[in-house]
Amino acid sequence: MNIKDYMTELGRSARAAARVISSATTESKNTALLASADALNASRVELKAANEQDLTLGREAGLDAALIDRLELTDSRIDGMIEGLTQVAGLPDPCGEVTDMRYLPSGIQVGKMRVPLGVVGIIYESRPNVTIDAASLCLKSGNATILRGGKEALYSNQAIAKCIQSGLNTAGLPEGVVQVVSTTDREAVGQLITMPEYVDVIVPRGGKGLIERISNDAKVAVIKHLDGICHVYIDDKADLEKAFNIALNAKTHRYGVCNAMETLLVHKGIAPQVLPRLAQAYGEKGVELRGCARTQEVIECLSATDEDWATEYLAPILSIRLVDDMQGAMDHIDQYSSQHTETIVTEDYTRARRFIAQVDSSSVMINASTRFADGFEYGLGAEIGISTDKIHARGPVGLEGLTSQKWIVFGDGHIRV
Amino acid sequence: MNIKDYMTELGRSARAAARVISSATTESKNTALLASADALNASRVELKAANEQDLTLGREAGLDAALIDRLELTDSRIDGMIEGLTQVAGLPDPCGEVTDMRYLPSGIQVGKMRVPLGVVGIIYESRPNVTIDAASLCLKSGNATILRGGKEALYSNQAIAKCIQSGLNTAGLPEGVVQVVSTTDREAVGQLITMPEYVDVIVPRGGKGLIERISNDAKVAVIKHLDGICHVYIDDKADLEKAFNIALNAKTHRYGVCNAMETLLVHKGIAPQVLPRLAQAYGEKGVELRGCARTQEVIECLSATDEDWATEYLAPILSIRLVDDMQGAMDHIDQYSSQHTETIVTEDYTRARRFIAQVDSSSVMINASTRFADGFEYGLGAEIGISTDKIHARGPVGLEGLTSQKWIVFGDGHIRV
Structure with a gap:
């Protein structure tokens, strides 16, 4: 036959x-x-x-x-x-x-x-x-x-x-x-x-x-599920402890998964308080850091290129970019995200509400690790995949x-x- | 440009x-x-x-x-x-x-x-x-x-x-x-x-x-919306008045619309009670009838071919088929329907429940005219179309x-x- x-x-x-x-x-x-x-x-x-x-x-x-x-x-x-x-x-x-x-x-x-x-x-x-x-x-x-x-x-x-x-x-x-x-x-x-x-x-x-x-x-x-270029944005109104834990977990909990963070966006005003401690923790886990020019003024790391922003590493590599404000983070996400999962870390009510409403990804989170974007974690019991489409089914x-x-x-x- | x-x-x-x-x-x-x-x-x-x-x-x-x-x-x-x-x-x-x-x-x-x-x-x-x-x-x-x-x-x-x-x-x-x-x-x-x-x-x-x-x-x-080959099935447990009204309305309320009935399926046991009166009413409205061999034993009409069952007339033409029971009607629908809208006319609880559960069309109705399959009638306020797909949106x-x-x-x- x-x-x-x-x-x-x-x-x-x-x-x-x-x-x-x-x-x-x-x-x-x-x-x-x-x-x-x-x-x-x-x-x-x-x-x-x-x-x-x-x-x-x-x-x-x-x-x-x-x-x-x-x-x-x-x-x-x-x-x-x-x-x-x-x-x-x-x-x-x-x-x-x-x-x-x-x-x-x-x-x-x-x-x-x-x-x-x-x-x-x-x-x-x-x-x-x-x-x-x-x-x-x-x-x-x-x-x-x-x-x-x-x-x-x-x-x-x-x-x-x-x-x-x-x-x-x-x-x-x-x-x-x-x-x-x-x-x-x-x-x-x-x-x-x-x-x-x-x-x-x-x-x-x-x-x-x-x-x-x-x-x-x-x-x-x-x-269909294409790629997962997920972002964590640390706002200058973030709780430092939550920011540290979430940014570390989102990258290092598992590397080869689609809901791992690939790019960390940090408000320029909080970068000096949050990045050095994070850089040290990433270093201990063997994560390679690639930062924008302003990031390199705060921590020692390799230089990130435009290609980094558009790459799903699925590996112990992280790109880091400093932004002027939440709008800068949302603009970056709008341009480079694969619309899989994005998180804001902030204690600011109005910004949290705006981030949730305006970011167009299949999962949008406040003060939680991107690693939660998963059928089991969402209570679906099991998942057949994660959709990066908008039609019919989005996300897990x-x-x-x-x-x-x-x-x-x-x-x-x-x-x- | x-x-x-x-x-x-x-x-x-x-x-x-x-x-x-x-x-x-x-x-x-x-x-x-x-x-x-x-x-x-x-x-x-x-x-x-x-x-x-x-x-x-x-x-x-x-x-x-x-x-x-x-x-x-x-x-x-x-x-x-x-x-x-x-x-x-x-x-x-x-x-x-x-x-x-x-x-x-x-x-x-x-x-x-x-x-x-x-x-x-x-x-x-x-x-x-x-x-x-x-x-x-x-x-x-x-x-x-x-x-x-x-x-x-x-x-x-x-x-x-x-x-x-x-x-x-x-x-x-x-x-x-x-x-x-x-x-x-x-x-x-x-x-x-x-x-x-x-x-x-x-x-x-x-x-x-x-x-x-x-x-x-x-x-x-x-x-997408392909065709609307909609069926009305008159069960032998139907209320005769409801059956008459629905079958007449579904065909003659408007002819050129996708939710008009194109094929009438009638339980053989009730055909002698329901078809002659319907045939007369269709005749008065100028609807051409095309029936199966058994239909032609009950009323005078043209002969329907297999092609009729698969045709969306969008015109004052109706094909009619007698079936042995509800399963026969559902088998016909399964084979020829465009999965747009189907109605059963019956007073039987168990059959109504089974028809609703098993017929795989975007709208499935009991004792109501197929003409109701419409965004305004469903309370959507307006419709951009009627989907005959299964993914994302079905029906209006x-x-x-x-x-x-x-x-x-x-x-x-x-x-x-």
Whole structure:
């Protein structure tokens, strides 16, 4: 079978399964999730054997140590997947929620009902646990899903998929609810993102290059996450202790994550009080500092260029810029931010209110670390990704972001006059 | 200036204006709307002179009478535009609304704030009043907008745009908030839909062909409305009077609208009681009936083909199909509906509940005419269109559909541990 026919077949099967899962009961969806967890637990030997095939091929292909590490399925990672399934089973079912129901002058009663999107395509790189994350969130939100993982994890993903199929069988749900693409041919991705008749939305998870390519070529809506160039602005009305803690945490809590701070903006009036202590703390953590000319008058650091302001380091590097006032910080953010997450540290009520209202990013914070921009921290229970789009879903996307709302109308024989 | 440079210039200006309008006060937005209404009222002579230029060119170009009629700006249509502006000024401002604010275990307080999308591009055909509808909704929702109307209405649209500019001036808002594309070159559309750096979303209003072309080529999110193949299903547990009234109203209240019924589905058990009376009433209104074989055993009518089930007539034509039960009706809807609006007429609680839950259309109704699927009827105050998409906005799109939600986080020096 050629790739196009194969993907069409997956699409057709997903569309048919979507009809079933969209009106499945909460109980049957939870049964499928928990039975999948049981199947994972019972299949540790098979999972690790399949994973070993991927690891062997990966080592032969010369994958670097970091990639091999991400690829490996250890017992503790299998435990993590089992816990993830159990957690998603415990989340409230978003489907069927009715809101804003009210009577209108004509006498009809109108409201909104939350419903699944339909078929979700997920394209991701080599971490096999994403297979479980994505499948469980899509299933719980009543969607069918087609999963296209990295070719390095093919055998692992197929072994995981078998466990999910077994869970679906236990719950009496069709296997088409969760399908893993079993070819590594790149044309499969090209097909997946251009079948609007079978796929309603694509969620790509991976590097910026991959996501840009997919967004460019897709004929289907894409919930995308490009980069996270996040800012902390320390205002001259900041509490020094809060400023120190937040600026340190936002950069050094973890380096390779999208909600880490990449640029620190400091009001010129408070820089002498806050920067030297911070510079020392960053130095102890091995963070390289790149500052503007005025920063270099306050602390010793490398010289930042325009390119630094536009770079997501994902590394122990921080650019620092002094600004004249909050407007200067907001102008910098407006020009360089990827509209992911920005924080102001201030005790000033009016400035805090203005910053929250005017900064156009998916998360805007006062006196809190950018590291909080995360589905778990926001109480979503889990996240399928963080959207840097403005349409449909912004910021952390959980179960609700995988649903939509239809209008429902109750009448008693009402007609338009 | 070439088209690309011209459109880039409009885009840049819109992006700059979006920053201002996004945080403009409700009062200044309303001032701009009401001052635009005043300007329209004071410019009737100029508006009609500009419109006369369009009409003359249109007649010379051989436009048909219906198009010429839609193009004409009469005093009563100018009154309508003035009233539209006044109504939108009276709607609540969606921007800044904060919802779902709550404390999380870490101690941070998280909620969502409603914010404008940014820059909205509207592509529409020849009715000049769309210029006012679109501009007023975008302005009130805090967006900048670039309007590309039909070439037949160029002079009229520019005269209307002058009135809006005057309104923006009165309110001290930048003219870039509302811009009308002043070239009729079709390349302008191609540019508008491929400038993600300047345009956040495109709303095309027009025929299905136009919208499909735009969706295909766009590199920007599109809120689109394809066709409206709406169904009424008369269940055998229907109240006969309600069924008669709704089926008649849904088809004959207006013919050329997307929320008119195109196919009537009737439970075979009730067809002999409901169809003859309906057929007579349709006959009196001049509606042509096309029925399935079983329908033809109950009433006299033409024979419907598979193509009929998939056709949006927008005309006094109705296809009728008998079904064995509600599942048969839902299967037909699943196969042929454009997912716009479907109604069930029934007194049966369990069936009503199942129909509402399982039918996957943007509006699903019980005992009410499909004609209610409309922004005004749903209490949105006004609508910029009806979306047949699932992502972002489904069904009638009003002010809220032109906004998004960002996350806001309040802390007190909180860091991730």
